Amino acid sequence: MNSTLLSGLLKDYDPGGYYCELLGGLEGGKNQEQLRALAPVIEKINALTVGDLRKRTAAVTRELYNLGITFTVYSQRDQIDRVLPFDALPRVITQKQWAHIERGSIQRVTAINLFLDDIYHDAKILKDKVVPKDLVLTNKNYSPQMEGLTLPHKSYASICGVDLVRGADGEFLVLEDNARTPSGVSYVVENRHLTLRTFPDLARATSIRTVSDYGQRLVESLRQLAMNPSLENPQVVLLSPGTFNSAYFEHVFLAREMGVPLVEGRDLLVDNDRVYMKTILGLEPVDIIYRRIDDQFIDPEAFNPKSLLGVPGLMRAYRAGNVTLTNAIGTGIADDKAIYAYMPRIIRYYLGEDAILPNVETHICREPEGLAYTLQNLENLVVKPVGESGGYGVVIGPRSSKKVLADLRRKLKAAPDNFISQPMISLSVAPTLCSRGVEPRHVDLRPFVVSGRSTWVLPGGLTRVALKKGSLIVNSSQGGGSKDTWVLA
Amino acid sequence: MHKLLARHAEEIFWMSRQVERMNNIARILDVQESFGHQKDGTHNWLSVLKIYADDERFLAQDLKPTAENVLYFYILDGDNPTSIYANLKMARQNARALRPQISTEMWFHLNTFYNSMRGMKRRDISEERLNLVCARIKEACQTFSGITAETLYKDDSWYFSKIGMNLERADQTSRLLDAKYEALQMGDADMGSASDMSQWNALLRSAAGFHAYRRVHSKGFSAESAAGFLLFDERFPRSVSASISEACLALKDLHESFGSDQKRTALDAMKAFQSHVRQSAIKDVIASGMHDYLDDLQKHLIDITSLLEEEFFAP
Numbered sequence: 001m002n003s004t005l006l007s008g009l010l011k012d013y014d015p016g017g018y019y020c021e022l023l024g025g026l027e028g029g030k031n032q033e034q035l036r037a038l039a040p041v042i043e044k045i046n047a048l049t050v051g052d053l054r055k056r057t058a059a060v061t062r063e064l065y066n067l068g069i070t071f072t073v074y075s076q077r078d079q080i081d082r083v084l085p086f087d088a089l090p091r092v093i094t095q096k097q098w099a100h101i102e103r104g105s106i107q108r109v110t111a112i113n114l115f116l117d118d119i120y121h122d123a124k125i126l127k128d129k130v131v132p133k134d135l136v137l138t139n140k141n142y143s144p145q146m147e148g149l150t151l152p153h154k155s156y157a158s159i160c161g162v163d164l165v166r167g168a169d170g171e172f173l174v175l176e177d178n179a180r181t182p183s184g185v186s187y188v189v190e191n192r193h194l195t196l197r198t199f200p201d202l203a204r205a206t207s208i209r210t211v212s213d214y215g216q217r218l219v220e221s222l223r224q225l226a227m228n229p230s231l232e233n234p235q236v237v238l239l240s241p242g243t244f245n246s247a248y249f250e251h252v253f254l255a256r257e258m259g260v261p262l263v264e265g266r267d268l269l270v271d272n273d274r275v276y277m278k279t280i281l282g283l284e285p286v287d288i289i290y291r292r293i294d295d296q297f298i299d300p301e302a303f304n305p306k307s308l309l310g311v312p313g314l315m316r317a318y319r320a321g322n323v324t325l326t327n328a329i330g331t332g333i334a335d336d337k338a339i340y341a342y343m344p345r346i347i348r349y350y351l352g353e354d355a356i357l358p359n360v361e362t363h364i365c366r367e368p369e370g371l372a373y374t375l376q377n378l379e380n381l382v383v384k385p386v387g388e389s390g391g392y393g394v395v396i397g398p399r400s401s402k403k404v405l406a407d408l409r410r411k412l413k414a415a416p417d418n419f420i421s422q423p424m425i426s427l428s429v430a431p432t433l434c435s436r437g438v439e440p441r442h443v444d445l446r447p448f449v450v451s452g453r454s455t456w457v458l459p460g461g462l463t464r465v466a467l468k469k470g471s472l473i474v475n476s477s478q479g480g481g482s483k484d485t486w487v488l489a
Numbered sequence: 490m491h492k493l494l495a496r497h498a499e500e501i502f503w504m505s506r507q508v509e510r511m512n513n514i515a516r517i518l519d520v521q522e523s524f525g526h527q528k529d530g531t532h533n534w535l536s537v538l539k540i541y542a543d544d545e546r547f548l549a550q551d552l553k554p555t556a557e558n559v560l561y562f563y564i565l566d567g568d569n570p571t572s573i574y575a576n577l578k579m580a581r582q583n584a585r586a587l588r589p590q591i592s593t594e595m596w597f598h599l600n601t602f603y604n605s606m607r608g609m610k611r612r613d614i615s616e617e618r619l620n621l622v623c624a625r626i627k628e629a630c631q632t633f634s635g636i637t638a639e640t641l642y643k644d645d646s647w648y649f650s651k652i653g654m655n656l657e658r659a660d661q662t663s664r665l666l667d668a669k670y671e672a673l674q675m676g677d678a679d680m681g682s683a684s685d686m687s688q689w690n691a692l693l694r695s696a697a698g699f700h701a702y703r704r705v706h707s708k709g710f711s712a713e714s715a716a717g718f719l720l721f722d723e724r725f726p727r728s729v730s731a732s733i734s735e736a737c738l739a740l741k742d743l744h745e746s747f748g749s750d751q752k753r754t755a756l757d758a759m760k761a762f763q764s765h766v767r768q769s770a771i772k773d774v775i776a777s778g779m780h781d782y783l784d785d786l787q788k789h790l791i792d793i794t795s796l797l798e799e800e801f802f803a804p
Contacts, residue, residue: 066601067593068585235491243585252588261491262589279492280645280801281751 005035008046009053013431015440019170021091021430037094037488044202045089050437056198057088057433069190071246071476085481086191087432088199091443091463092486098209101164101172101447102457104357107347109160109449112179112334114350116156120146120330130349131342135366136333143295143330145302145315151328152225155451157335158326159218159290161462164357164445166428173360173425174343175444179335180327181292184462184482185448186250189214189257191484192460207489209459214448215257221452222258225324226287234287236260237277239268241293241309251292258290265293270313273320288324289314295329337386337420338364361423365416374421375412378405381421383412396472398424427472430483432465442466444474445485459487492747493645497590499802500583501646505637505653507580508599511573512630513661513695514563519623520695522556522616534559540668541571556616564614564622565606573626577603592640595633602629648743652736652797659732660790665695666719667783670712689715696727716779717771729786730766737763755796762789 005023006013019025022042024034035042061083064070070081093101118125119136120143126133136142161182163175189211196203219236226234240251242264255262267277268286276283291298297307302315317323333339339346341362344355363370363381374381378397385393395408412419429440447461463483464474474480521537535554538544543562544554552558566572581603584596614622634654641647669692689710693699702718702725721730737759744753766786774782 066604067597068588068600243582248585255589261494263494264496267494267496278495278804280495280498280804281492281747282804284492 005039005042005046009048009050009438010042010046010431013438013440015429017168018426018440018442019166019168019428020440021166021428021443022089025168025170033096034094037096038092041090041092041202041206041486044204044206045431047201050433053088053433053438057086060086060088060194060198063194069249084187084476085467086194087441087465087467087481087483088195088202089431089433089438090195090202090484090486091430091445092488093445095488097172098459098487100356101445102459104172104174104355105162105447105449105457106455107351107353107356108162108174108177108343109157109451109455111343111347111350112160112177113154113156113451115346116328116331116334117151117154118350119333121148121150125346125349128349130345131339135338139333139336139338141330141332141336143333145319146328146330149319149321152227152229152324153451153453155225155326156328157331158221158225158328158451160327160449160451161446162357162449164447165360165425167425170428172357172445174355174357175360175425176337176340177335177343178446179331181294182446182448183247183250183292184446184464184476185214185458186253187482188448188458188460188462188485190253191482195484206486209487209489211458211460214458215254215259217456217458218254218450219258219260221450221456222288222290222324222326224452225326227321227324228287231287235277235285236288236290237263237268237286239263239265239289239291239293239311241265241297245292247292254290260290265309265311268311268314270311270317273313273317273322275311275314275317275323286323288326290326295332298325298329337384338366338417341420360425363421365412365419365421370421371412371416374419375409377421378409380424382424383408383419383421385418386420394473396424427466430463430465432467432483434467434469439469441469442472442474443483460485490644493590493649495802495804497587497646498649499798500586501590502649502653502797502802504580504583504587505650506657507576507583508630508633509654509657510661511576511580512627513658513665514571514573514576515623515626515630516695516697517665518560518563519620519627520691522619522623523691523694532556536668537563540664543569543571557611560614560616560619561611564626565609565611574606577606587646590646592636592642594636594640598629598633598636602633645743645747648739648747649801651739652743655732655736655739656790656794658727659729659736660787662696662719662727662729662732663783663786663790665692666716667780669695670716670779692719698725698727701725713771713775716775720774721766721769721771733759733763733766752800755793755800758789758793758796762793765789 015023022038064083064086065081070083115125125131126136157179159182161178161184163178164172165175166172192211222236223234236258237260238251238255240248240262242248251262261277263277269276269278275286277286293309296304298310299312299314300307300310301312318325340359341364344359347353347355363373365371365374374383381397383395383397395404397405427442427444430443431438432441443463443465445461445463448458450456463485464476464480465483466472466474467481468479517537517540521532534556535544537559538547538554547554547562562569563572565574567574567578569575581599584591584599588596637650641650669688690699693702693715696719698719702715705718705722706714718725719728722728723731723734725731740756740759744756
């Protein structure tokens, strides 16, 4: 490694054998190319001191707290607002790397939308036995209510997050898809604003692609999804579960950036299969709902009858073709961990291309050979329950006790359909401010892919960082933080 | 631009009322401490409880109306819905729900204010620190009004903020007068005594009207002129009459700028109420009973709030 790169702030930094987002791998051509592109940024980072970094980070945390950009944690007596930790050292992606991510994400989401349109109509892919029929039709995320409903531009997962990781060789792999209600895009934009305000010296003279126009581009794409394409100015709203939801800040952010009303279920009603919002001057028709409420809670008439968050009759209006819901109902089938394993084949089936962004190697435990392999190699694999999200229920073999593995073995044998397994990926790291100075911490990347008439990717994305030393779990619900993500122009 | 959500109208109306209410409570506590000495040199904190008709509820807790207890009750007690902290918590919750509607500066200010009060303990509001604490609260409320005036886009929600603030102000001034008027009248018989002077002072200062009153009435005090000033002086921003006029004007503007052909029951009621207040003469009010007049006034304000509720908040 070029020794001049490891002076100043990064003097004692050691990626410990992992692929480093800033310095690249330890050897090889890819490394030289990345280092050349990032050298100016590395130089600026090295000009910082740990003390200065800490002081400015504390100022950012204070600002986030007072701006209420917080998660709410409830205790018996009171509520505690916590800030999602922000790490000031940016994660930087070169032009060339981004072009690859962008092409791969668009390809993947295009295939996901074609897949959803197909399984809710003719189900050709099931008839052609590319994906097992029962895997789809008996999946709890499959929505019979969606059968036969045709959506404008076949946009089902209109806003999709593709979670990427990099292994030891630096290749980007898809870890999972988020086709329901992916969150985190507000941090992409807010983190950039924080960097520009608090670390102007870092960003100076570096050409970074903007993420600030996300709201405007998003609302434009959403307007293209009106069920009635002749509407000149369709009314878009953002439907939130309300102020007590942990992602409420993001809902506010998006509504403000898009300039659309932020409504709750109680602000809407359905009359004669038409959706209205209650304004001071009476009822106003609503055409497009960017909903941040899960399928199960969106309409007590159609789904969970106990839901107070939803709007009774919404599914009737949807089925009647009088309102657009984004994301569509029933997209959860596409990001289910069981379907994930088939994504390369799904891409090839609809697009006739190989996946640009490969999957992580996946063993499907419902298949005898997958189960056998998983049971034989349990201590080396990561086992994930299907139908869960947020990192819950994941067992990391090499880091689990004998007792945990024995429990898992029993569960696998009892209900193999509920699991998939993957090899342990040595996730890439990025220099991160920690209590002992700047140390490597594991990161992932979630680009946001939006599909209206066409599909585009926000040039940036959410970099989540596992702040606990050695931890591979980056989820904010489990002690993760985030970084500003720079795509170089 | 989309039409204002009924829920947002209600939230901004109450948020403004809650901030205005905090401002008044802080004023009243501050003035009570500085000017509320009785002849024997002690404070009568029970009189503050009477302004808000909280005396029964307070005494039911088996607490003595000492300075410490009353101050805690009105400043920090989260279980008391009329405390500054409880109002701030509600205002902040409303502001959170209104985030897409109000400016970031408004939210930032209320949230910072709330975070600072959350950390306060009983010892921070002892009598000797009270003046400083009240000054900070008043200032925070006034800053909020200033930020609102400077940054809130004048769409339909702006009018509801204006209406809420002014209705609350009219209510607060009438309550203040109601609680103190009796003591004032007794003062008339005792003109010039130290206790009498401080009662006048206390009342006018609670409403931030001492100097304005002096400019209009350069000599002496009388129950009639002070009460008349607080009720009917159209040029004094905290008078009942001026507050009603402001609220009335805002509602009228709202209809003209954003209205449709819907009924205007709240506006009609507000206009009728405005002319009723304008036609009242202080001599008649005193002759027929100040308390009854103020009571009737407060009932009108409650009725108007219900009409706004029916017409706008729950369509």
